[in-house]
Amino acid sequence: MKRVALFVVLLAGAVVSIGPYVMTLNSAAKTPRDVLTTDAWQPAMPPTFANFATVWSEYDMSGFLLHTLIYAGAVTAGQVVFATMAAYAFARMAFPGRDLLFWSYLATMMVPQLVTMVPLFLIMRELGLIDTYAGLILPSIFVMPFGMPYGIFLVRQYFRTIPRDLEAAARVDGAGTWAVLVRIMIPLSRPILATLATITFIQAWNNLIWPLVITNSRRTQVLTVGIAALQGQFASQYHIVLAAAALALLPLVVVFLLFQRHIVRSIALTGLK
Amino acid sequence: MKPMRTTTVLIAAVVVALAAGCGGSDDSGGSSSGGTVTLRYAMWDEVQKPPIERSLAEFAKRHPSIKVSIELNAWENYWSKLQTQLAGGKAPDVFWNHVSYFPRFSEQNVLTDLTPDINADKLDTSIYDPKLANVWKVEGKTYGLPKDWDTIGLFYSTKALQDTGMTPADLADLSWNPVDGGTFVKALQRLTVDAHGNHPTEAGFDAKKVKRYGIALQAPTGQQHWWNFALQNGCRLQDRAFGRWTIDQPACVQAIQFVQDLFQKYQVAVPASVTNPPNGPSLDQVVGRGQAATAMEGSWMLRAFNTALPKGGFGVADLPAGPVGKGSVYNGLSEAIYAGTKHKKEAWELVKWLASPESQRIITEAGTVWPGISGLNDTFVRAWKAKGVDVTGFQKAAAGTTMSFPLTKSSSVYVEKSLDIFNQVWLGKLTPRQAATRINTESNNAIQ
């Protein structure tokens, strides 16, 4: 009996967790009138895709999505590659200043993005990178919530679980550091790299502050900036903004469900170590 | 393992995308390739975009080597974005300019003086209303040519009037006063009705279940509501051009009080919790949904109302008269050329075109905004007559007593502070005096 009650409570929690997603998708498929007059949980009858079509073509969601893919993709690639390199050095190599550097890396995780925004904007201005993809992407590779230090930490912990014998054998065969990293460590670390890639992708996809400050033309407008502007312009015209929000969320829900096993495990891992 | 393959593909795709993306970013900003120049042109009004695109198509015929790319940012983001662009040294070549930010821009030297070009091309500037043209002149320099003008009117839903047994004539010649609200408030009380058909003046009126309110009010700065009442009450927002703010003067506070009364005392306005920015719907939506019978709005909203309401569904009445008479806020925009543009010659061609009778005729015929060229006002009237709406009231207002946006360098402070503070006044959480004093002090402190 107690078990049943517990289960019911847990189930209710799950409903609260996914309810907003479901209601958003449901209401975005309603006519402008029905969004206002019917309850959010009342099914869209019949569902319409007109709102999605409107935001997709008229309000340039297709463009936002493309720009966000470029942005999040590039940031992910950069972070995974650079984090893996640094992680190997921190996990396996002896060099002066290693521990101090590693701790300094970790300490930078607590610096809020907004603290550095103005100077960073000025640095980008000096580099002539305002409103360019390079200006959008480069700093994001290193500074985001769950940025580079987190990635290095995650991969380093994983590298340390890999037996050294494998490396030693390769070294005896004459493999250099780079060869060991690429041929032995990386193939053995696929799950953690996939996880890091996913988490970084999610962070970049969701990032608002930096794109808001550094980009300003249509060519570089990403989803977060784009739909925030839509919300400002079409406040309370829920059929439009909900369709836009749903389109911004859906790709990630899919990514998440595909990789959920790894993500769930890696989140658990971060807390343990 | 599957995730790894996916990751590899992902990273590969990304590297390609990055290469493409970075390559593509090279031509951001005004650029020239193969003799063709692309100008960036920034604006904030979605509604005006289609007719402007039509005008730009004509421009392209005349100047095949100049391409124009429109950058649209809604008013809420426009100024923050534009100023960030100016700070970043990457502003659009041509952008819409507004009186409230103009003094700061001219001081920051981010605008191009058009006088040499006007003289070189022997442009006839007498076609513009001097009232509009003179705004953009500072110390012998001209920073813009009039794009349009606007005044404020009382938009009404014809259905709401019919349901109440009123005619448009009942909204003409209304007047208000700070004591009992006058005939204006009486008309709005008639138009306000609860679920049981009671009006606010009747016993049993249920303020919690109002079916339709008499009026909807929303104005981030005050332009569409209290500034008009202020003018009609003899209040001046500043002591002189580039002077100090004076909105804490009794005549001004009284006007703010009157708007608060419409919300709180008379209960004829759609509650501020609904209409307050940033989450409040635009007023064409509020009237379109039947929540309000009328709305005070600017003439630039005509097309929005035309879309939100069925054909013949709305009309425009004059603003009421106040203790010192009639009056409306009068304002106009211009197109500015960024001082840092790499294509000054082409930008001037665009600005010259947009200020030309040919272009303004195309835009005026669409009925989006009143034209900067006085001779085209009749075209605007005819365009709306064809849609069954009499818009001559805006013209009358412009010819009468008007008030312009204050000329000051502290607009961004006023705008940034007043939104949240006035929201509280309309909610009844702050007295008009407290609000006026606070904003007046902070805005004046920002003037150096």
Next chain:
Amino acid sequence: MDPHLRGLAPGGQGRRGRRIRTVVEAYGLIAPSLIGLVLFLVAPIFGVFALSLFDWDLIGTPEFAGLANYRELAGDDEARRAVVTTIYFVLLNIPAQTVLALLLAVALNRRLRGGKVLRVLYVLPWMAMPVALGIIWTWLFDPRYGAINRLLGLVGVGGPEWLSSSTWALPVLASVNIWQYTGYTMLILLAGLQAVPRQLQDAAEIDGATPIQRFFKITLPLLRPSMFFVLVTNTIGSFQMFDTVFVMTQGGPAGSTNTLNFHIYRQAFRLFRAGYASSLAVVLFVLILLVSVAQVLYFRRRTVYDFS
């Protein structure tokens, strides 16, 4: 000796050569991230301290202002309120989120059927775009058209005007945050729970400890490392909340959601007071530093927290 540290051992020419090569290689591997972090994070941190001593609209010439920005800050009611609001937000957020997550974790630790599916569902909000959530929750909390007040209406309660109310707006923002991060927190705590050795629990049970005693005497102390991680990262995270404020309230009503983060943004990119915004950023930086250090000290007292 640890074989990979062999390079450090004293030895002949060959060894020293290898050692130097290792160092060079190591720094080569670290170089990209190091350069990136220095250029995009460390330099801007120094930059923000420097900028805070100037008066600058980012366009004209910067004017040295000494400590004028800090003096203004000391007398700025709005800034003081922003600090209080930020702390209030953290307090609304962290305890509720942590307790809720802990309860869920304890429940799910019982290896229920369907536990794995539930876990995924709980974590689903974590990856959602906060901007999109801002839009969605603005709608859900809409007094007239939103699901929350309609649900309350079903049980006969008239809900408040959430986002228009200076009392409710911040709790609404906090609830969005709690909704988003409880599942994530739960997952970390759950992993911590699963690492608690079963034998300890059993031993305590034999000694006659009640489940509640066991929880407070055994489970919770052993959960310290996870708890530390969760509290530090979530606290820093909620100090940084920006997106939902930007979308849902713009700092209003009556400044009730004007967090320090948003206040800095407004000063920097709406009013273009780069110097003053930087002095506020310094305050935020110091505030987070203090909170982090306090938390580390608190947890260090009884836990040796091993990052290596």
